[in-house]
Amino acid sequence: MVSIRTLLLRHATLAATFDDAGRTFADGAVLLRGNTIEAVGPTAELTAQADEVVDARGLVLLPGLVCTHHHFYQTLTRNLPAAQDAELFDWLVAHYPIWARLTPEAVRASTATAIAELLLSGCTTAADHGYIWPNGARVDDQIAVAREMGFRFHASRGSMSLGRSQGGLPPDEAVENEDAILRDTERVIREHHDPARFAMTRVVVAPCSPFSVTPELMRASAELARKHDGVHLHTHLCETVDEERYCLERYGARPLPFAESLGWSGPDVWFAHAIFMSPEETARLGTTRTGVAHCPTSNMRLGSGIAPVLAQRDAGMRVGLGVDGSASNDGSHMLDEVRHAMLLQRVAHGAAAMTAREALRLATRGGAAVLGRDDIGALAPGMAADLIGVRADGLPTAGGSLHDALASLVFCRIPNVDLSIVNGEVRVRDGRLVGVDLPALVERHERAARDLVGAA
Secondary structure, three states: OOOOOEEEEEEEEEEEOOOOOOOEEEEEEEEEEOOEEEEEEEHHHOOOOOOEEEEOOOEEEEEOEEEOOEEHHHHHHOOOHHHOOOOHHHHHHHHHHHHOOOOHHHHHHHHHHHHHHHHHOOEEEEEEOOOOOOOOOOHHHHHHHHHHOOOEEEEEEEEOOOOHHHOOOOOHHHOOOHHHHHHHHHHHHHHHOOOOOOOOEEEEEEEOOOOOOOHHHHHHHHHHHOOOOOOEEEEEEOOOHHHHHHHHHHHOOOHHHHHHHOOOOOOOEEEEEOOOOOHHHHHHHHHHOOEEEEOHHHHHHOOOOOOOHHHHHHHOOEEEEOOEEOOOOOOOOHHHHHHHHHHHHHHHHOOOOOOHHHHHHHHHHHHHHHOOOOOOOOOOOOOEOOEEEEEOOOHHHOOOOOOOHHHHHHHOOOOOOOEEEEOOEEEEEOOEEOOOOHHHHHHHHHHHHHHHHHHO
């Protein structure tokens, strides 16, 4: 009989639970047994023997951060000159021809790069929105990489079906046949989706946007997802004024009523962005417990606007954070996203609009709720053993952590986390990825990027 490994982290500067009680413990400790949290509390009270004991002095321990929206493949096209100063529609038009040349190797290399960045920035669970699958590339390529790297992953079988010749935004060579999309989506769910507690892989059904798929595919996608236990729905919505204008001209409705008419609202749905919504629409989505991924860095980068996340949260919507694609961010740093979420709401509503703790809650409990999970996002007995340790005794927080160690992680600019544990396994130790040859990964990624952009 194989014994389950135990790991005790003790003497942390602070352990912040983000559980229902919102507890914090100075000189805190966390005991992990296998892939679950067994206990959290003061170091003096956690005296159990463990297979490994980690001295967490100088660290703030908190739940692993949850990213609710990303596009991993876009690491390959960061900082593209033709799109550096473009708004969304022009930005997309500049990228589509390049993305249409994606290969399985490019998808695998970009997935590994994005996950490495996320892990180093404190993220332990992410939902990726892949919606373009040319030249034999498949969502299976991403799932295989995430499993190799021990990363908790919500993989989207996304899609585009409405090409430019039919009135959509993407070029015809970048879209797929709708019957083929639905068949492959069913296959991916059957082969990879795990609805169980502590699942490392779940599948999301995710047609891209109102301007790149047909209403028929939106409706059929919702019907397909709801045939399966724990399969959620995701799409872009209400991101820009251009999108609103497109929906009014083509469908005679604003984006949200259009999506709702196709079955796209409820506790199994979350939208990316949701910037341009009326108060009445926000209230309606709060009543249905629809979710939203707030991506402040991307929204600033593209000049899209400031999402009404405070009103959305207060209305009852499930609100989490996402980094969005690495070509509209141009990075995958979740702690940065927490900081920017707080600062952007202060730009819009004043210095007291959002606290550091509220921003961190969006990235933990909020993100877990958006993804439909009750097993991550908090340090509490019975939760998944996903946690991070952020150093609060170094240069980035000097003079700040003495006053409020937890808030210093948001007000100060943290380069990378010191420790990351996913499903009970250490993935970042002493600020370095475990089991990843980072220089080799970067070299592999740059080769794929050169091949992709050079071919275009």
